[in-house]
Amino acid sequence: MPETKRKHRDETNHRRGHSKPNKNARKKKKTGPRLPSSLQKELDRLNPTTSIEIDQDIDSADGDAAERELLPQDFYEYEEQHAEEESKKNKRYDPGSVDQLQYDLPIERSDESEDEIIQSDDDNVDDDDDGMERTGDAADGDSSEEGDGRHTRMLQGITGMPSEAFEGKKKRKMKDDVIPELYPESEYNPSRDVVDGDGQISIDDLLNPLQDNPGFGKLRKRIQQIENNSKAIHAPLRTADQAKVERKAAYEISKKEVTKWQQIIQRNREAPTLLFDENIDLGFSTVGAIASEFEPRTEFERKMAALVSDDKVMEAYKKDAYDAWQVSVEEEKDRQSRIAKMRSLLFRHEMKAKRIKKIKSKTYHRLLKKDRLKTEYSNIQMDPEAAKEFVMKQERLRAEERMTLRHKNQNLWAKRILTRGLNSQDEGTRAAIADQLQRHAELTRKMHSMKDSSSSSDDSSDGDDEDAGSDQEMGSKVVGKAIEKTMKVIQDDHETPKSGLLSLPFMRRGLEKSKKAAVEEANLALQEYKDSKKKLENSVGSEGPEATSISGRRVFGASKTQISDAGDKVKSDYNYGSSDSEDDLRASKNGNIETQGSNVLQKDVNTDAVLIQEDTDNHQESVFKDFNEIVKNPGPKTTYEVSLFVSDTWKKARNRDEKGTNVKKSAMPSGPVRQDIKDTEKEVEEDSDTDSEGQMVDGILTSGSKLSYELPSQEELIRQAFAGDDVEDEFEKDKMEILNVENPEPEKPVLLPGWGQWTHVQKKKGLPSWMLKEHENARKKREEAIKKRKDAQLKNVIISEKLDKKAEKLHTKALPFPFTSKEAFEQSMRVPIGPESNPATAIGPLNRPEVVKRPGVIIKPIQFEEVNPHEKAEQRRGDKHRSKKNKGSGGRSMKKTTA
């Protein structure tokens, strides 16, 4: 700080030295006395004509130390100081003076600019000084009424200037006096005029001698004018301040200048792509362009060019070419139509074949085959030649079959199936086996028929070569066998073991019990068999023709196939029957198939029913009969049968119910109160359930005791339904399980034998403490995690906090930066941009990068171009359009050149 001060002082002194020669000339304009305005006014009043030379550095006390040193030499100083001080003191407390101070401040401010010219850099200090002085000055302003002498003394005291400075007239008188200079003239020693008070020469001084001379009137007038019109001109600022102001202005201007880029920058920033590759001239782009520039130079080239460009040659060539390819229009058309026809025929044929080949329906193919056979058959009948051929073919096939026995379970597949047992096979396989055998039978029929005629049938125990026999006969046979077997069983059962485990008393008792039951059952069965046998015998007569029609069929040992056959038969025979009855029958059939117990009697009953149904006369009667029989037989199967029948009615009822609920739903208020709807639905379901139960019960009642049944109440039903399962407990268990999965329990610390143990000493200590601590920490952590769960306080709720790790990969943790909403972010990824899902024309704009530049092309800096902000939208559109056409254009302000 002191350094800068010194520097400044030097500067000011320097400046003063420079300005000295000009001082006189520019005195009025620039260097007024550096006094506060109040003082100056005072002085003006006292001495209006003379301009006073006052010492320059009043404010910068440091700067004029030398001058101050001089002051004490003045003899006025010492004497007057005391009085002056007193007066000053007195005035300081004068309320008027304070007022004056406040009032004068603005004026002083305005004058301060003059003072500041020579102010040092440390303004703050000076300002303070100013303030001090100002108070003093204000006081002086008040004291102006008092005598002149006193005033000047006071001034002198304040400013530290000699009293002469304030006494204009005296000065004049003393002007001629010679004051010897004690010191050489320099900037540190105040010159004579400083000591003297007034060394400056005014214009008046210069003009006075000319006053009397003629010929200077013009000049005098001019001077007068200047004096009259003279105005106070502000002194220039300090250079530092001036520079500051200049810089400020310059910054404003350059700011404004630069702001013109704003539009362009904004546009470029908003543009989806910046293009830096336009207006590039890379020379010839195509072979044609290069060729067009070719000029023949050598002799040979010129010759060639002459030939190539020769008109005659060209014409001839063109004509030749035309003739060679000339074809009449009709011919061409004919040819084309022919070809088109052929093509279309071929195409259609191909398509048909393809379509037919593609059809998977077995029925269709069967029908197709049937058709084909039919035509063949008709051919055979019409054409003797064809018939002959057919016979030959059949004969050959038969011979082959006999030789190879290909279809008599000879192949590996059939063998394998047979070893596994036919019963364990599924329906399809069984059918396939049957098919094969039938094929075999067909192919070898002739021989069989001869055999039949020659010898009576073998025992039918061998299911393979089953001979023809009516179902009824079969049925009776089977029933007979069954009777035999049951009888045998009943007889056998009487034998009891005499020794071993089974001879123990309680075992014996149990056996007896079971035996009794078995016997009972057997007896019942026996009765059934007998009944059925009787019926069968009855029905034989009436079903003559039908039975014969069936006789061609083969039956295998397993009874199931028989059932299915029966079912098939029903299906095929009763295509025209009423759909209801068919449904019923089918239901019954299904039921039969499901009954794996192979209750022969029941089957027979069923088939019986079917057969009876064929007769339209006693249709209903037979059904009732059937029912009666079933009711008589209290076996579990029969009830099942009934329930089946009944269930149909139940279904219907349910349908009706559903309709009812539909109606209910539609009648409901349309307000989307989901809960309500759910509730009502539930209710409806419950209702329907109970209804159906009731009906079921009804159905059973129709066959049993209707009166004894009593509908249980709702509560009872629910209790019964949920008897034995504790839902709440289960839920709690579930919740615990989920908790354990999501916050797994820490494993208990286990000390592996031999690990960390040195001797038995350590064994006593047990597990190491860190293990225990770790375990404890883990446990605590888990507990905290469980406490923190959302469902910790909710007893009846499980809120899973499991994170789907795979799905997590596809989610961001927070909304990424440029996006403001989740929707916008999702939208940005919604539409695929790949070539598979967008046409080729759209891919370019979709995938265009932010900056398109070409490697090897120098990009020059931006150059200014006027942008109209109001045309923005239109330009954008233009941009798009252009980019669609060709991406060689876009950001307009970018200047591009070739490398």
Next chain:
Amino acid sequence: MKVKVISRSVDDFTRERSQDLQRVFRNYDPSLRTQEKAVEYVRALNAVKLDKIFARPFIGAMDGHIDGVSCMAKNPTQLKWIFSGAMDGDIRLWDIASRRTVCQFPGHQGAIRGLTVSTDGRMLVSCGTDCTVRLWNASADNLMELSNSTKNSVEPASVHVGKNAYLAVDHQWDSELFATAGAQVDIWNHNRSEPINSFQWGSDSVISVRFNPGEPNLLATSANDRSIMLYDLRMVSPVRKMIMMTKTNSIAWNPMEPINFTAANEDGNCYSYDARKLDEAKCVHRDHVSAVMDIDYSPTGREFVTGSYDRTVRLFYYNSGHSREIYHTKRMQRVFCVKFSGDGSYVISGSDDTNLRLWKAKASEQLGVVLPRERKKHEYHAAIKKRYMHLPEVKRIERHRHLPKPIYKAAALMRAMSDAKKRKEERRKAHSAPGSVTTQPLRRRRIIKEVE
């Protein structure tokens, strides 16, 4: 039976050449491709992985100087030539394509501190600590002749001797003026031996100067007194000064946005400023762990490259807070100067280990001729990458960079320090009256004041 025939015009389906692709028609109904988004996600993932596989940014080193490379200059008219000046006063012209020295410019007695080339590429200006400014005839014809002859060195066209060392030089765009920085900022004309103008504001030496290429009358300097100054040649005066907490080593104007410039600071950050509002940075680009020594904008104005004292080169987007790429090799030492190539696809760095290094601006870019279909594929990959950039898996792979151990550790340390500071600030805030403690954003925190 009605036969439906698809009618297609022959013209559309005839290929001009056998190599042409068959036209394929697709049904673009989005309901037919419900998995398209998932497919694209996987593709984006693969694209990112491929990017990693193909990231081979280092092309080659240019060896020849015998002291650290202090400055570089690119020829605005020649893509493959770059001038470099070293600390021993050696100036070389390099052919980037062959990575060889074309010729040398001997003459300087001390370190070269500034190099620049006039816009027409005819004049090379160099200055250094030997208090001289030298102008060299660097026109292409002249240099081509030289490279063909055996002489291989150039005489300066003129030498101007100043009083103080020169620390930086830059050429005005499209004119004959250039500015040198040292004790003061001097504006020179090619044809005058004395500066036509000098500016001095403050007493500390100016260490970098850069003309605004878009607005050629504006120039920015940075000085040792931690200030950044703006000058306007039209006003013939400095315009504005801004003082930061740490020194700015280099300044680069955005060539496409003449109001913006970025300052490479000693504290390891780069600060992007709007020349009109110097009271706050537009963006603070962090990531370097040591002083940023030099900065240069890509001619596209969308990214810039920085070289740092931490021995790395980083690439930033003009508006992103963190770098998009870091380049380093084991042998590369303190980086003193970096430049983008004129077409914006290469980066050249000069470092203390006397080498210039040539890098790709995009680490995994395919060099050489790229066929249209290849280009489309690249574009598609870039587009889907950009689209799924925010998803964690893609982001992780894309952001992953291998760092040298010292830098990794220094970054971690800096992070810890800044975290601690933040924590402290938060606590202080929490325990004092609301509103009494305010935190300045980083954009403002490092600025001390703006001087008019």
